[in-house]
Amino acid sequence: DQQVKQNSPSLSVQEGRISILNCDYTNSMFDYFLWYKKYPAEGPTFLISISSIKDKNEDGRFTVFLNKSAKHLSLHIVPSQPGDSAVYFCAAGTGRRALTFGSGTRLQVQP
Amino acid sequence: KAGVTQTPRYLIKTRGQQVTLSCSPISGHRSVSWYQQTPGQGLQFLFEYFSETQRNKGNFPGRFSGRQFSNSRSEMNVSTLELGDSALYLCASSLAISTAGGGEQYFGPGTRLTVT
Numbered sequence: 270d271q272q273v274k275q276n277s278p279s280l281s282v283q284e285g286r287i288s289i290l291n292c293d294y295t296n297s298m299f300d301y302f303l304w305y306k307k308y309p310a311e312g313p314t315f316l317i318s319i320s321s322i323k324d325k326n327e328d329g330r331f332t333v334f335l336n337k338s339a340k341h342l343s344l345h346i347v348p349s350q351p352g353d354s355a356v357y358f359c360a361a362g363t364g365r366r367a368l369t370f371g372s373g374t375r376l377q378v379q380p
Numbered sequence: 381k382a383g384v385t386q387t388p389r390y391l392i393k394t395r396g397q398q399v400t401l402s403c404s405p406i407s408g409h410r411s412v413s414w415y416q417q418t419p420g421q422g423l424q425f426l427f428e429y430f431s432e433t434q435r436n437k438g439n440f441p442g443r444f445s446g447r448q449f450s451n452s453r454s455e456m457n458v459s460t461l462e463l464g465d466s467a468l469y470l471c472a473s474s475l476a477i478s479t480a481g482g483g484e485q486y487f488g489p490g491t492r493l494t495v496t
Contacts, residue, residue: 273422275422303484305487310489312470312472312486312487312489313470313487314487315484315486358422358423367413367436367438368425368485370415370422370425371422372420372421372422373422
């Protein structure tokens with residue numbers, strides 16, 4: 270049972286445009302959410318997080334939106350840059366339980 | 381400071397063999413988690429250790445085991461390897477006792493295991 274789903278395995282965007290990566294979850298007990306970015310041959314790196322008490326968190330070009338009623342979160346990258354091309358994982362957690370990760374979305378930013 | 385290191389980076393084994401992977405966390409980090417990454421499945425949590433104690437365990441068969449040493453270094457072992465065990469095994473360390481509260485995890489580059 271996949272509690273965290275990233276239904277788009279890949280996304281292609283033009284440089285300078287907005288990239289929107291989506292993530293859905295089923296467990297209403299999740300109380301924090303994170304996004305990680307992964308380049309080939311490297312481990313995932315933490316990008317941005319959001320607590321369930323918020324609906325938006327912004328860090329530079331990256332903004333995460335959380336819609337608790339829809340059990341949906343999204344990562345917006347504006348403007349997208351070629352260096353943003355990577356696999357993006359969303360993850361969710363609750364209490365002291367381990368993180369649950371989605372299957373990832375491969376973002377390709379075209380110059 | 382140095383990041384999370386994992387050894388070896390690449391490994392080829394045959395079915396039925398066993399394998400041990402090693403992870404050295406960031407200095408000062410006492411929590412180590414292990415994940416299996418396969419195409420289309422994302423990162424599947426294996427287990428988490430803090431101060432030599434297993435704190436959390438994922439839904440993997442008993443062939444997968446791990447341990448943590450007093451210096452926080454961790455090893456995971458897979459016995460009786462199966463073809464389906466071919467994956468990238470990632471280790472992550474954090475300051476937090478677990479990933480509670482969104483504590484950031486710092487990942488190593490992973491060990492690519494191929495089972496033939």
